[in-house]
Amino acid sequence: MSKVKYYYDSETLSYKKIERKKRRTFKFILLFLLASILFSFLLVFIAGHYIESPKEKALKRELANLEFQYELLNKKMSQAETVLANIEERDNTIYRLYFEANPIPEEQRKAGFGGVNRYKKLEGFDNSELIINSNKRIDKLLKRIVVQSKSLDEIAVLAEEKEKLLASIPAIQPVNNKDLTRMASGYGMRSDPFTKQRKMHWGMDFTAPRGTPIYASGDGVVVRADSNSSGYGNHIRIDHGYGYVSLYAHLYKYNVQKKQKVKRGDLIGFVGSTGRSEAPHLHYEIFKDDQRINPINFYYGSLTPEEFSKLLERASLENQSLD
Numbered sequence: 001m002s003k004v005k006y007y008y009d010s011e012t013l014s015y016k017k018i019e020r021k022k023r024r025t026f027k028f029i030l031l032f033l034l035a036s037i038l039f040s041f042l043l044v045f046i047a048g049h050y051i052e053s054p055k056e057k058a059l060k061r062e063l064a065n066l067e068f069q070y071e072l073l074n075k076k077m078s079q080a081e082t083v084l085a086n087i088e089e090r091d092n093t094i095y096r097l098y099f100e101a102n103p104i105p106e107e108q109r110k111a112g113f114g115g116v117n118r119y120k121k122l123e124g125f126d127n128s129e130l131i132i133n134s135n136k137r138i139d140k141l142l143k144r145i146v147v148q149s150k151s152l153d154e155i156a157v158l159a160e161e162k163e164k165l166l167a168s169i170p171a172i173q174p175v176n177n178k179d180l181t182r183m184a185s186g187y188g189m190r191s192d193p194f195t196k197q198r199k200m201h202w203g204m205d206f207t208a209p210r211g212t213p214i215y216a217s218g219d220g221v222v223v224r225a226d227s228n229s230s231g232y233g234n235h236i237r238i239d240h241g242y243g244y245v246s247l248y249a250h251l252y253k254y255n256v257q258k259k260q261k262v263k264r265g266d267l268i269g270f271v272g273s274t275g276r277s278e279a280p281h282l283h284y285e286i287f288k289d290d291q292r293i294n295p296i297n298f299y300y301g302s303l304t305p306e307e308f309s310k311l312l313e314r315a316s317l318e319n320q321s322l323d
């Protein structure tokens with residue numbers, strides 16, 4: 001039951017009923033409701049767009065932090081790229097060059113990834129660009145590290161090989177010759193001590209008293225220690241590998257046997273005058289790929305440049321060899 005409302009009529013000085021048409025009232029309510037609904041929609045719309053909920057605020061903060069962290073990561077990646085670029089540069093211009101390996105071309109080091117789009121899953125977000133670029137960067141960095149690591153493996157093998165080669169090459173004088181007075185005759189045309197004819201002298205003669213120690217001039221294996229080679233008397237041949245063989249002739253005594261492994265500087269025998277020899281001395285030869293070459297070029301392991309030029313001067317004197 002709706003309440004009946006009255007109003008005071010001042011003309012008639014009495015209360016009168018307020019009468020309204022029912023239809024108008026209904027219309028009025030409908031309008032009011034509609035307006036209310038519209039207004040609430042408007043409010044929700046405004047609130048949704050211009051007013052943030054605490055949850056949204058928290059999410060926004062997290063997103064901002066994430067972007068900041070990405071930025072930091074990218075800076076760190078820049079540092080890593082710089083360090084790696086420096087290693088790559090040294091690798092190409094020093095290490096690989098030194099060990100006679102070809103430098104790795106830039107394109108090969110920095111090659112990207114072809115074929116399928118690896119970053120498809122990361123597409124379609126507001127921050128896709130940031131995430132994809134960071135991913136691309138780190139992927140390239142990883143690939144470059146793999147290339148560099150492989151290169152260093154290669155260098156390690158080459159270095160080991162080079163070390164072996166350097167230890168094997170007959171690179172010191174076979175007798176103690178500190179004051180360089182022990183060299184009697186060099187490689188080249190010399191007067192034969194027996195026939196006095198000029199003929200090729202294939203090695204170097206070091207004068208020394210009988211029993212003076214003789215040293216292996218490089219790492220290798222003794223392939224001969226006998227007197228079965230005409231003229232050389234008691235002699236030793238060491239195979240150093242890489243095509244190098246050294247020969248020590250006219251020995252008084254051996255200190256090694258055939259097949260024995262020797263290191264540079266090992267005592268292998270003693271100076272004598274066996275075979276075709278005029279006086280106690282060591283006749284020393286070097287073979288490279290079965291050809292005899294001038295030993296003078298192989299003493300760099302123990303001589304200063306000054307000593308070398310002094311020795312060179314003495315070795316080029318066209319004197320008589322001791323054979």
Ligand SMILES: [Zn+2]
Pocket residue numbers: 201203204205282283284321322323
């Ligand atoms: Zn000689």
